[in-house]
Amino acid sequence: MAETARHPASRYGNRPTMKDVAARAGVGLKTVSRVVNSEAGVTPDTERRVQEAIDALGFRRNDSARVLRKGRTASIGLVLEDLADPFYGPLSRAVEEVARAHGALLINGSSAEDPEREQELVLALCARRVDGLIVIPAGDDHRYLEPEIKAGIATVFVDRPAGRIDADIVLSDSFGGAREGVAHLIAHGHRRIGFIGDQPRIHTATERLRGYHAAMADAGITVRDGWVSLGTTEPARVRAAAEAMLAGPEPVTALFAGNNRVTVTAVRVLAGRERPVALVGFDDIELADLLGITVISQDAAAVGRTAAEHLFRRLEGADHAPARVELPTTLVPRGSGELRPV
Amino acid sequence: MAETARHPASRYGNRPTMKDVAARAGVGLKTVSRVVNSEAGVTPDTERRVQEAIDALGFRRNDSARVLRKGRTASIGLVLEDLADPFYGPLSRAVEEVARAHGALLINGSSAEDPEREQELVLALCARRVDGLIVIPAGDDHRYLEPEIKAGIATVFVDRPAGRIDADIVLSDSFGGAREGVAHLIAHGHRRIGFIGDQPRIHTATERLRGYHAAMADAGITVRDGWVSLGTTEPARVRAAAEAMLAGPEPVTALFAGNNRVTVTAVRVLAGRERPVALVGFDDIELADLLGITVISQDAAAVGRTAAEHLFRRLEGADHAPARVELPTTLVPRGSGELRPV
């Protein structure tokens, strides 16, 4: 027991170490290290003996110690909003693939759109000394990351720019995408168009709103009070917002949904209505083709891949000024966005 | 440069250590450690001085060293098939939430259904000394994990049992779910029912097929050649399989889809047909309600949560025999499964 307290690492369950392997194989510690790392300069016979000892003992190198010694963890951190959101699955997977190609593991965390939780997660990852960080920011002040970045943790922000610090960023063209989507509705004859988006705190939400306003202004349409709803994407509130816009003597004839969750709820609301209402949503959704939903599609996997590749280029020494990469969006017409106003 | 070689950890970018903080605050090393870990026995005044030094230097504890010393990494590994698959997003998120509640981080990896890649990932996680592992197995031989488990890495398998070793397992009732779904079709008058599933190598695929056979046998129906297709879930092949079953003089009047990806393709195939064909799919899909798709729903989040809770119970010392937890599925009738044969 006292033994346990003295050697807390026995919690590993007394895993064999290189020392044990060395003793069993009758060689020196460093020779085991050489075999484990496939370094040159070991006779085939010695190597065989060491390998046998490794197999017999079930030895597995302790990467914690290795990391401590080498200074690189071969892991990167990804902090996103919600792993369960269909937008982040492919993004995360794409990041993982790039990491794998570079021999790195991926540590994942969801901020749940809570700035404090984001910071807590990011700092935990920094304490682990991840080599790099990919962050989909929830907060709007990332100065807490300055010492970390200065200390060498490469960081790339995704989907929304970092707050109050200058850093690499990869995002979709939210403004342009929304503008195109709304212009598409206008081109099909709509003038009274509603916009339902996420909280204005979120950068993409305001960018998309800005796109909406730009398209309306381009067409010389004055946006009326009540056509715009910004808030949570919680179904009940989105439903209420949509229904309010669709009521009254001069209801909107078309809706622009600011993200995939809003689109899903909007589809449900519109499905229960007699009068057809046009709809364009930002972000693609599975089966949207079967439901005939017109969307502004952004390629989540491409965003993730681009960000990760950028990160590894930094890790390999690229030290140019922070860059901003904006990926284009695509309008995918499927019917709902081509309905004429009634 | 020689300096760099001698002190490879300078790759951290010369991050300050506790020693640096101690020097700056004019206290001993251990005192800094105490402050960092909020241990008792430090005067408020000393604590303040240390804290100031920490902030000034931008010190962040190096968890690698901590882990090495303490023997616990406060992280768990999750190896699944594909993070981009909508089934695994919620599962992964649920695992993450439980981990978070226990103060642990989550390291994620996708096996892409490749046994070799699974093993590679799992062993990499073991080398990191994750405290525990949650694995959705791709391979069917997990004896390679025996030394790891013996060495104390708690392991829970999910969705499919481990191969050739005895371990904890949490899964959905694939057999019962499929049987219920097929029986549902039979109850609506179908006799010629097709089954399209994943590769027989995958446990859930064969369990669901077994459920199909059981339901058919219960109804005294002889399953004909050509009603069953097992293979990849790649859209083109699923499409070909479905079309083959729907052709000929005695086509099937209903389809049972073995997983969400098959269901999606099946819906696409059936959407292009005149004659209505009934469909029940295993796994729920977003917007399936709007498309009226009847499914056997399994609660991915519940599976993830259960597995993670089980894992942490193990980590906290539970050492009963390996357990098997089977979660029930739910039939959700939405129209497609209630169509009568034509």
Place this chain on the structure above:
DNA sequence: CACTCAGCTGACAACGTTGTCCAGGGCCTA
């Protein structure tokens, strides 16, 4: 046969942290 040289091997320190243990100082009590 002595010498060189190359190729293997192992002793040792260091990575940054935490557990143990001891020293010193202040305070309280007798």
Place this chain on the structure above:
DNA sequence: TAGGCCCTGGACAACGTTGTCAGCTGAGTG
């Protein structure tokens, strides 16, 4: 005022690995 005790602080070793460097062996050469 002396004695004892508690509280705070620090020296030191250890966790398991890898880089450095020096020693050893055996073969080849003059």
